[in-house]
Amino acid sequence: MQEKEIKVMKKILATNDKMAMELREILKKKGILFINLMSSPGSGKTSLLESTAKNYNGKLAVIEGDIETTLDAQRIANAGMISYQINTGPFGGDCHLESGWIKSALEEIDLNDIDILFVENIGNLVCPAEFDVGAHFNVVLLSTTEGEDKPLKYPLAFQNSSVCIITKTDLMSYLDLNLKQLKDNIKKVNPKMKILELSSKDGKGMENWFKFLTENKLS
Amino acid sequence: MQEKEIKVMKKILATNDKMAMELREILKKKGILFINLMSSPGSGKTSLLESTAKNYNGKLAVIEGDIETTLDAQRIANAGMISYQINTGPFGGDCHLESGWIKSALEEIDLNDIDILFVENIGNLVCPAEFDVGAHFNVVLLSTTEGEDKPLKYPLAFQNSSVCIITKTDLMSYLDLNLKQLKDNIKKVNPKMKILELSSKDGKGMENWFKFLTENKLS
Numbered sequence: 269m270q271e272k273e274i275k276v277m278k279k280i281l282a283t284n285d286k287m288a289m290e291l292r293e294i295l296k297k298k299g300i301l302f303i304n305l306m307s308s309p310g311s312g313k314t315s316l317l318e319s320t321a322k323n324y325n326g327k328l329a330v331i332e333g334d335i336e337t338t339l340d341a342q343r344i345a346n347a348g349m350i351s352y353q354i355n356t357g358p359f360g361g362d363c364h365l366e367s368g369w370i371k372s373a374l375e376e377i378d379l380n381d382i383d384i385l386f387v388e389n390i391g392n393l394v395c396p397a398e399f400d401v402g403a404h405f406n407v408v409l410l411s412t413t414e415g416e417d418k419p420l421k422y423p424l425a426f427q428n429s430s431v432c433i434i435t436k437t438d439l440m441s442y443l444d445l446n447l448k449q450l451k452d453n454i455k456k457v458n459p460k461m462k463i464l465e466l467s468s469k470d471g472k473g474m475e476n477w478f479k480f481l482t483e484n485k486l487s
Numbered sequence: 488m489q490e491k492e493i494k495v496m497k498k499i500l501a502t503n504d505k506m507a508m509e510l511r512e513i514l515k516k517k518g519i520l521f522i523n524l525m526s527s528p529g530s531g532k533t534s535l536l537e538s539t540a541k542n543y544n545g546k547l548a549v550i551e552g553d554i555e556t557t558l559d560a561q562r563i564a565n566a567g568m569i570s571y572q573i574n575t576g577p578f579g580g581d582c583h584l585e586s587g588w589i590k591s592a593l594e595e596i597d598l599n600d601i602d603i604l605f606v607e608n609i610g611n612l613v614c615p616a617e618f619d620v621g622a623h624f625n626v627v628l629l630s631t632t633e634g635e636d637k638p639l640k641y642p643l644a645f646q647n648s649s650v651c652i653i654t655k656t657d658l659m660s661y662l663d664l665n666l667k668q669l670k671d672n673i674k675k676v677n678p679k680m681k682i683l684e685l686s687s688k689d690g691k692g693m694e695n696w697f698k699f700l701t702e703n704k705l706s
Binding site: 308309310334335336337339340361363390391392393394395398411413414415417418420421422423424436439442443 | 617
Protein backbone atom coordinates (compact mmCIF):
# COMPACT_ATOMS: atom_id res chain seq x y z
CA MET A 269 0.00 0.00 0.00
CA GLN A 270 2.66 2.44 1.12
CA GLU A 271 4.90 1.49 -1.80
CA LYS A 272 2.23 2.29 -4.36
CA GLU A 273 1.63 5.74 -2.93
CA ILE A 274 5.32 6.64 -3.07
CA LYS A 275 5.59 5.46 -6.66
CA VAL A 276 2.86 7.83 -7.81
CA MET A 277 4.30 10.57 -5.65
CA LYS A 278 7.71 10.37 -7.34
CA LYS A 279 6.18 10.80 -10.78
CA ILE A 280 4.22 13.84 -9.64
CA LEU A 281 7.33 15.31 -8.04
CA ALA A 282 9.38 14.90 -11.24
CA THR A 283 6.72 16.71 -13.32
CA ASN A 284 6.45 19.38 -10.64
CA ASP A 285 10.20 19.96 -10.44
CA LYS A 286 10.61 20.34 -14.19
CA MET A 287 7.94 23.01 -14.37
CA ALA A 288 9.38 24.72 -11.28
CA MET A 289 12.76 25.06 -13.00
CA GLU A 290 11.09 26.59 -16.03
CA LEU A 291 9.16 29.07 -13.88
CA ARG A 292 12.33 30.11 -12.06
CA GLU A 293 13.98 30.94 -15.40
CA ILE A 294 10.95 32.76 -16.86
CA LEU A 295 10.64 35.03 -13.82
CA LYS A 296 14.38 35.68 -13.72
CA LYS A 297 14.26 36.85 -17.35
CA LYS A 298 11.34 39.13 -16.52
CA GLY A 299 13.37 40.62 -13.64
CA ILE A 300 10.89 39.44 -11.01
CA LEU A 301 12.22 38.14 -7.70
CA PHE A 302 10.09 35.14 -6.65
CA ILE A 303 9.85 34.26 -2.96
CA ASN A 304 7.96 31.30 -1.45
CA LEU A 305 6.84 31.74 2.19
CA MET A 306 6.27 28.55 4.18
CA SER A 307 5.26 27.95 7.81
CA SER A 308 2.73 26.44 10.16
CA PRO A 309 -0.70 28.03 10.38
CA GLY A 310 -0.55 31.19 12.46
CA SER A 311 3.21 31.78 12.27
CA GLY A 312 2.65 35.18 10.71
CA LYS A 313 3.02 34.83 6.91
CA THR A 314 0.02 37.06 6.15
CA SER A 315 1.02 39.66 8.75
CA LEU A 316 4.53 39.80 7.28
CA LEU A 317 3.09 40.35 3.80
CA GLU A 318 0.66 43.02 5.07
CA SER A 319 3.47 44.89 6.74
CA THR A 320 5.66 44.50 3.63
CA ALA A 321 2.85 45.81 1.40
CA LYS A 322 2.48 48.88 3.61
CA ASN A 323 6.11 49.69 4.29
CA TYR A 324 8.28 48.39 1.45
CA ASN A 325 8.82 50.52 -1.60
CA GLY A 326 8.25 48.39 -4.71
CA LYS A 327 5.53 46.83 -6.87
CA LEU A 328 4.57 43.61 -5.15
CA ALA A 329 2.25 40.73 -5.98
CA VAL A 330 1.21 37.65 -4.02
CA ILE A 331 -0.26 34.28 -4.88
CA GLU A 332 -2.18 33.05 -1.86
CA GLY A 333 -2.52 29.35 -1.19
CA ASP A 334 -5.36 28.21 1.05
CA ILE A 335 -7.47 25.12 1.31
CA GLU A 336 -10.58 27.21 1.94
CA THR A 337 -11.49 30.92 2.15
CA THR A 338 -10.00 34.04 0.59
CA LEU A 339 -9.44 35.70 3.99
CA ASP A 340 -5.68 36.14 3.58
CA ALA A 341 -5.85 37.35 -0.02
CA GLN A 342 -8.36 39.97 1.11
CA ARG A 343 -6.12 41.09 4.00
CA ILE A 344 -3.15 41.53 1.68
CA ALA A 345 -5.16 43.17 -1.10
CA ASN A 346 -6.45 45.66 1.50
CA ALA A 347 -2.85 46.44 2.40
CA GLY A 348 -2.16 47.31 -1.24
CA MET A 349 -0.56 44.23 -2.83
CA ILE A 350 -1.81 42.60 -6.04
CA SER A 351 -3.41 39.38 -4.80
CA TYR A 352 -4.36 36.13 -6.48
CA GLN A 353 -5.98 33.22 -4.62
CA ILE A 354 -5.51 29.50 -5.19
CA ASN A 355 -7.94 27.38 -3.15
CA THR A 356 -6.97 23.72 -3.08
CA GLY A 357 -10.32 22.61 -1.62
CA PRO A 358 -11.63 21.57 -5.07
CA PHE A 359 -8.47 19.46 -5.61
CA GLY A 360 -9.08 17.31 -2.55
CA GLY A 361 -7.87 19.83 0.03
CA ASP A 362 -4.21 19.53 -0.91
CA CYS A 363 -1.82 20.71 1.79
CA HIS A 364 0.71 22.30 -0.56
CA LEU A 365 0.94 24.28 -3.78
CA GLU A 366 2.45 22.87 -6.99
CA SER A 367 4.36 24.65 -9.71
CA GLY A 368 1.68 23.93 -12.32
CA TRP A 369 -0.89 25.86 -10.29
CA ILE A 370 1.52 28.78 -9.91
CA LYS A 371 2.05 28.76 -13.68
CA SER A 372 -1.71 28.89 -14.28
CA ALA A 373 -2.09 31.67 -11.72
CA LEU A 374 0.63 33.72 -13.43
CA GLU A 375 -1.41 33.68 -16.65
CA GLU A 376 -4.11 35.60 -14.74
CA ILE A 377 -1.84 38.23 -13.17
CA ASP A 378 -0.50 41.33 -14.94
CA LEU A 379 3.23 40.88 -14.37
CA ASN A 380 4.22 44.24 -15.90
CA ASP A 381 6.51 46.26 -13.61
CA ILE A 382 6.22 43.73 -10.77
CA ASP A 383 9.40 43.76 -8.66
CA ILE A 384 8.70 40.91 -6.30
CA LEU A 385 6.25 38.02 -6.49
CA PHE A 386 5.45 36.19 -3.26
CA VAL A 387 3.75 32.87 -2.76
CA GLU A 388 2.11 32.45 0.61
CA ASN A 389 2.07 28.68 0.74
CA ILE A 390 -0.53 26.67 2.65
CA GLY A 391 -0.05 26.79 6.41
CA ASN A 392 1.80 23.55 6.93
CA LEU A 393 5.39 22.79 7.92
CA VAL A 394 5.52 19.41 6.13
CA CYS A 395 4.07 19.06 2.62
CA PRO A 396 4.91 22.45 1.05
CA ALA A 397 8.61 21.74 1.59
CA GLU A 398 8.35 18.69 -0.68
CA PHE A 399 7.11 20.67 -3.69
CA ASP A 400 9.39 23.13 -5.49
CA VAL A 401 7.16 25.99 -6.71
CA GLY A 402 9.94 27.60 -8.74
CA ALA A 403 10.87 30.34 -6.27
CA HIS A 404 14.31 31.97 -6.23
CA PHE A 405 14.20 31.81 -2.43
CA ASN A 406 12.25 29.58 -0.08
CA VAL A 407 11.69 31.40 3.20
CA VAL A 408 10.48 29.50 6.27
CA LEU A 409 8.78 31.37 9.12
CA LEU A 410 8.77 30.15 12.71
CA SER A 411 7.08 32.07 15.48
CA THR A 412 8.65 32.50 18.91
CA THR A 413 5.61 30.73 20.39
CA GLU A 414 6.31 27.45 18.56
CA GLY A 415 9.29 26.26 20.61
CA GLU A 416 12.98 25.51 20.03
CA ASP A 417 12.56 21.96 18.75
CA LYS A 418 10.65 22.57 15.51
CA PRO A 419 13.66 22.70 13.13
CA LEU A 420 14.70 19.24 14.36
CA LYS A 421 11.18 17.84 14.05
CA TYR A 422 10.40 19.31 10.62
CA PRO A 423 13.87 19.38 9.04
CA LEU A 424 12.84 19.38 5.36
CA ALA A 425 11.21 22.83 5.48
CA PHE A 426 14.44 24.17 6.98
CA GLN A 427 16.77 22.23 4.69
CA ASN A 428 14.89 23.44 1.60
CA SER A 429 14.87 27.10 2.65
CA SER A 430 17.69 29.64 2.52
CA VAL A 431 16.14 32.16 4.91
CA CYS A 432 14.40 31.55 8.25
CA ILE A 433 12.38 34.36 9.77
CA ILE A 434 11.75 34.12 13.51
CA THR A 435 8.45 36.02 13.92
CA LYS A 436 6.48 37.50 16.82
CA THR A 437 9.60 38.63 18.67
CA ASP A 438 7.33 41.11 20.54
CA LEU A 439 6.05 38.10 22.56
CA MET A 440 9.51 36.91 23.56
CA SER A 441 9.52 38.36 27.08
CA TYR A 442 6.33 36.40 27.93
CA LEU A 443 7.70 33.04 26.75
CA ASP A 444 10.24 30.54 28.06
CA LEU A 445 11.86 30.42 24.62
CA ASN A 446 15.60 29.75 24.52
CA LEU A 447 16.44 31.80 21.40
CA LYS A 448 20.04 30.61 21.25
CA GLN A 449 18.91 26.98 21.33
CA LEU A 450 16.37 27.68 18.58
CA LYS A 451 19.05 29.25 16.37
CA ASP A 452 21.45 26.38 17.11
CA ASN A 453 18.75 23.90 16.04
CA ILE A 454 18.14 25.84 12.81
CA LYS A 455 21.87 25.81 12.04
CA LYS A 456 22.05 22.12 12.91
CA VAL A 457 19.63 21.18 10.09
CA ASN A 458 20.84 23.94 7.75
CA PRO A 459 24.24 25.48 8.56
CA LYS A 460 23.93 28.00 5.71
CA MET A 461 20.56 29.39 6.80
CA LYS A 462 20.24 33.18 6.97
CA ILE A 463 18.24 33.94 10.12
CA LEU A 464 16.16 37.11 10.56
CA GLU A 465 14.26 38.07 13.72
CA LEU A 466 11.34 40.44 13.53
CA SER A 467 7.89 41.47 14.68
CA SER A 468 5.33 42.56 12.08
CA LYS A 469 3.34 43.96 14.99
CA ASP A 470 5.82 46.43 16.51
CA GLY A 471 7.96 46.64 13.35
CA LYS A 472 11.24 45.71 15.05
CA GLY A 473 13.64 43.96 12.66
CA MET A 474 11.51 44.61 9.57
CA GLU A 475 14.39 46.68 8.14
CA ASN A 476 16.51 43.52 7.83
CA TRP A 477 13.77 41.82 5.81
CA PHE A 478 13.45 44.85 3.54
CA LYS A 479 17.24 44.92 3.13
CA PHE A 480 17.19 41.27 2.09
CA LEU A 481 14.50 42.00 -0.51
CA THR A 482 16.36 45.01 -1.92
CA GLU A 483 19.69 43.17 -2.11
CA ASN A 484 18.12 40.33 -4.07
CA LYS A 485 15.86 42.28 -6.41
CA LEU A 486 16.41 41.37 -10.07
CA SER A 487 15.45 44.69 -11.67
CA MET B 488 -1.79 14.00 -13.00
CA GLN B 489 -4.01 15.21 -10.20
CA GLU B 490 -6.66 12.62 -11.00
CA LYS B 491 -4.26 9.73 -10.61
CA GLU B 492 -3.15 10.86 -7.19
CA ILE B 493 -6.71 11.09 -5.91
CA LYS B 494 -7.53 7.63 -7.21
CA VAL B 495 -4.72 6.07 -5.18
CA MET B 496 -5.61 8.22 -2.20
CA LYS B 497 -9.20 6.95 -2.11
CA LYS B 498 -8.07 3.34 -2.04
CA ILE B 499 -5.67 4.03 0.81
CA LEU B 500 -8.38 5.89 2.72
CA ALA B 501 -10.85 2.99 2.39
CA THR B 502 -8.28 0.50 3.75
CA ASN B 503 -7.35 2.92 6.51
CA ASP B 504 -10.97 3.54 7.57
CA LYS B 505 -11.81 -0.17 7.79
CA MET B 506 -8.87 -0.85 10.10
CA ALA B 507 -9.70 2.28 12.12
CA MET B 508 -13.21 0.94 12.80
CA GLU B 509 -11.76 -2.38 13.94
CA LEU B 510 -9.29 -0.64 16.26
CA ARG B 511 -12.06 1.47 17.81
CA GLU B 512 -14.01 -1.69 18.65
CA ILE B 513 -11.01 -3.63 19.98
CA LEU B 514 -10.04 -0.82 22.36
CA LYS B 515 -13.65 -0.33 23.48
CA LYS B 516 -13.85 -4.02 24.43
CA LYS B 517 -10.60 -3.70 26.37
CA GLY B 518 -12.07 -0.71 28.25
CA ILE B 519 -9.43 1.68 26.92
CA LEU B 520 -10.46 5.21 25.98
CA PHE B 521 -8.60 6.20 22.80
CA ILE B 522 -8.00 9.90 22.09
CA ASN B 523 -6.30 11.37 19.01
CA LEU B 524 -4.69 14.81 19.49
CA MET B 525 -4.25 16.94 16.38
CA SER B 526 -2.88 20.46 15.86
CA SER B 527 -0.26 22.59 14.16
CA PRO B 528 3.33 22.29 15.33
CA GLY B 529 3.82 24.14 18.60
CA SER B 530 0.16 24.36 19.64
CA GLY B 531 0.92 22.51 22.85
CA LYS B 532 0.04 18.82 22.36
CA THR B 533 3.16 17.57 24.13
CA SER B 534 2.82 20.08 26.97
CA LEU B 535 -0.80 19.02 27.48
CA LEU B 536 0.25 15.37 27.66
CA GLU B 537 3.12 16.16 30.05
CA SER B 538 0.77 18.00 32.36
CA THR B 539 -1.82 15.21 32.07
CA ALA B 540 0.83 12.58 32.89
CA LYS B 541 1.84 14.51 36.01
CA ASN B 542 -1.57 15.55 37.30
CA TYR B 543 -4.22 13.09 36.13
CA ASN B 544 -4.89 9.98 38.15
CA GLY B 545 -4.96 6.98 35.78
CA LYS B 546 -2.73 4.64 33.79
CA LEU B 547 -1.96 6.44 30.58
CA ALA B 548 -0.12 5.56 27.37
CA VAL B 549 0.78 7.58 24.30
CA ILE B 550 1.73 6.79 20.74
CA GLU B 551 3.85 9.65 19.44
CA GLY B 552 3.83 10.51 15.76
CA ASP B 553 6.75 12.49 14.40
CA ILE B 554 8.51 12.73 11.08
CA GLU B 555 11.90 12.82 12.79
CA THR B 556 13.25 12.67 16.37
CA THR B 557 11.98 11.09 19.58
CA LEU B 558 12.05 14.41 21.47
CA ASP B 559 8.34 14.42 22.35
CA ALA B 560 8.21 10.74 23.33
CA GLN B 561 11.15 11.40 25.67
CA ARG B 562 9.44 14.44 27.24
CA ILE B 563 6.26 12.47 27.91
CA ALA B 564 8.09 9.36 29.13
CA ASN B 565 9.98 11.60 31.57
CA ALA B 566 6.63 12.85 32.85
CA GLY B 567 5.60 9.27 33.60
CA MET B 568 3.47 8.11 30.67
CA ILE B 569 4.10 4.89 28.71
CA SER B 570 5.45 6.16 25.39
CA TYR B 571 5.79 4.62 21.95
CA GLN B 572 7.28 6.46 18.97
CA ILE B 573 6.29 6.22 15.32
CA ASN B 574 8.69 8.08 13.02
CA THR B 575 7.30 8.54 9.51
CA GLY B 576 10.66 9.68 8.08
CA PRO B 577 11.41 6.20 6.67
CA PHE B 578 7.97 6.18 4.95
CA GLY B 579 8.68 9.31 2.92
CA GLY B 580 8.11 11.82 5.74
CA ASP B 581 4.36 11.31 5.84
CA CYS B 582 2.49 14.19 7.46
CA HIS B 583 -0.11 12.04 9.22
CA LEU B 584 -0.51 8.74 11.05
CA GLU B 585 -2.56 5.84 9.65
CA SER B 586 -4.58 3.24 11.51
CA GLY B 587 -2.33 0.38 10.31
CA TRP B 588 0.68 1.95 12.00
CA ILE B 589 -1.31 2.41 15.24
CA LYS B 590 -2.31 -1.26 15.07
CA SER B 591 1.34 -2.30 14.69
CA ALA B 592 2.36 0.01 17.54
CA LEU B 593 -0.29 -1.52 19.83
CA GLU B 594 1.31 -4.95 19.36
CA GLU B 595 4.44 -3.52 21.02
CA ILE B 596 2.72 -1.87 24.00
CA ASP B 597 1.54 -3.69 27.12
CA LEU B 598 -2.12 -2.64 27.18
CA ASN B 599 -2.88 -4.27 30.56
CA ASP B 600 -4.63 -1.88 32.96
CA ILE B 601 -4.27 1.07 30.58
CA ASP B 602 -7.15 3.52 31.14
CA ILE B 603 -6.50 5.99 28.34
CA LEU B 604 -4.45 5.71 25.17
CA PHE B 605 -3.47 8.95 23.44
CA VAL B 606 -2.14 9.47 19.97
CA GLU B 607 -0.14 12.65 19.52
CA ASN B 608 -0.53 13.03 15.79
CA ILE B 609 2.03 14.75 13.57
CA GLY B 610 2.04 18.54 13.97
CA ASN B 611 -0.10 19.50 11.01
CA LEU B 612 -3.59 20.94 10.76
CA VAL B 613 -4.33 19.45 7.33
CA CYS B 614 -3.40 15.82 6.61
CA PRO B 615 -4.01 14.11 9.98
CA ALA B 616 -7.68 15.13 9.79
CA GLU B 617 -8.08 13.07 6.61
CA PHE B 618 -7.00 9.80 8.25
CA ASP B 619 -9.17 8.12 10.88
CA VAL B 620 -6.80 6.44 13.36
CA GLY B 621 -9.60 4.65 15.20
CA ALA B 622 -9.89 7.01 18.17
CA HIS B 623 -13.07 7.35 20.22
CA PHE B 624 -12.50 11.11 20.25
CA ASN B 625 -10.56 13.37 17.93
CA VAL B 626 -9.36 16.42 19.84
CA VAL B 627 -8.02 19.43 17.98
CA LEU B 628 -5.77 21.94 19.77
CA LEU B 629 -5.44 25.57 18.75
CA SER B 630 -3.20 27.99 20.59
CA THR B 631 -4.28 31.55 21.41
CA THR B 632 -1.29 32.75 19.35
CA GLU B 633 -2.60 31.27 16.09
CA GLY B 634 -5.42 33.72 15.39
CA GLU B 635 -9.23 33.65 15.09
CA ASP B 636 -9.39 32.58 11.44
CA LYS B 637 -7.84 29.11 11.63
CA PRO B 638 -11.09 27.09 12.01
CA LEU B 639 -12.38 28.69 8.77
CA LYS B 640 -9.12 28.05 6.92
CA TYR B 641 -8.60 24.46 8.10
CA PRO B 642 -12.20 23.30 8.53
CA LEU B 643 -11.66 19.53 8.20
CA ALA B 644 -9.64 19.23 11.42
CA PHE B 645 -12.46 21.01 13.24
CA GLN B 646 -15.27 19.13 11.50
CA ASN B 647 -13.68 15.78 12.28
CA SER B 648 -13.08 16.55 15.96
CA SER B 649 -15.57 16.57 18.83
CA VAL B 650 -13.44 18.58 21.25
CA CYS B 651 -11.39 21.73 20.60
CA ILE B 652 -8.86 22.81 23.22
CA ILE B 653 -7.80 26.44 23.11
CA THR B 654 -4.28 26.33 24.59
CA LYS B 655 -1.78 28.87 25.98
CA THR B 656 -4.50 30.99 27.60
CA ASP B 657 -1.73 32.40 29.84
CA LEU B 658 -0.57 34.47 26.82
CA MET B 659 -4.00 35.95 26.13
CA SER B 660 -3.38 39.32 27.75
CA TYR B 661 -0.37 39.93 25.46
CA LEU B 662 -2.27 39.15 22.25
CA ASP B 663 -4.92 40.93 20.16
CA LEU B 664 -6.96 37.72 20.07
CA ASN B 665 -10.74 38.11 19.87
CA LEU B 666 -11.70 34.99 21.83
CA LYS B 667 -15.41 35.34 21.11
CA GLN B 668 -14.72 35.53 17.36
CA LEU B 669 -12.49 32.46 17.59
CA LYS B 670 -15.21 30.48 19.36
CA ASP B 671 -17.83 31.70 16.86
CA ASN B 672 -15.59 30.50 14.02
CA ILE B 673 -15.16 27.09 15.67
CA LYS B 674 -18.94 26.76 16.09
CA LYS B 675 -19.45 27.92 12.49
CA VAL B 676 -17.54 24.90 11.10
CA ASN B 677 -18.69 22.52 13.86
CA PRO B 678 -21.76 23.62 15.86
CA LYS B 679 -21.52 20.58 18.17
CA MET B 680 -17.89 21.17 19.17
CA LYS B 681 -17.10 21.02 22.89
CA ILE B 682 -14.64 23.87 23.57
CA LEU B 683 -12.17 23.84 26.46
CA GLU B 684 -9.78 26.68 27.35
CA LEU B 685 -6.64 25.97 29.32
CA SER B 686 -2.98 26.64 29.96
CA SER B 687 -0.66 23.69 30.57
CA LYS B 688 1.84 26.24 31.87
CA ASP B 689 -0.12 27.87 34.71
CA GLY B 690 -2.61 24.97 35.03
CA LYS B 691 -5.73 27.10 34.60
CA GLY B 692 -8.60 25.15 33.04
CA MET B 693 -6.81 21.78 33.25
CA GLU B 694 -9.59 20.56 35.60
CA ASN B 695 -12.09 20.72 32.71
CA TRP B 696 -9.85 18.53 30.55
CA PHE B 697 -9.45 16.01 33.40
CA LYS B 698 -13.24 16.06 33.93
CA PHE B 699 -13.75 15.28 30.25
CA LEU B 700 -11.33 12.33 30.49
CA THR B 701 -13.00 10.94 33.62
CA GLU B 702 -16.51 11.27 32.21
CA ASN B 703 -15.55 9.36 29.09
CA LYS B 704 -13.39 6.64 30.60
CA LEU B 705 -14.51 3.14 29.58
CA SER B 706 -13.39 1.20 32.64
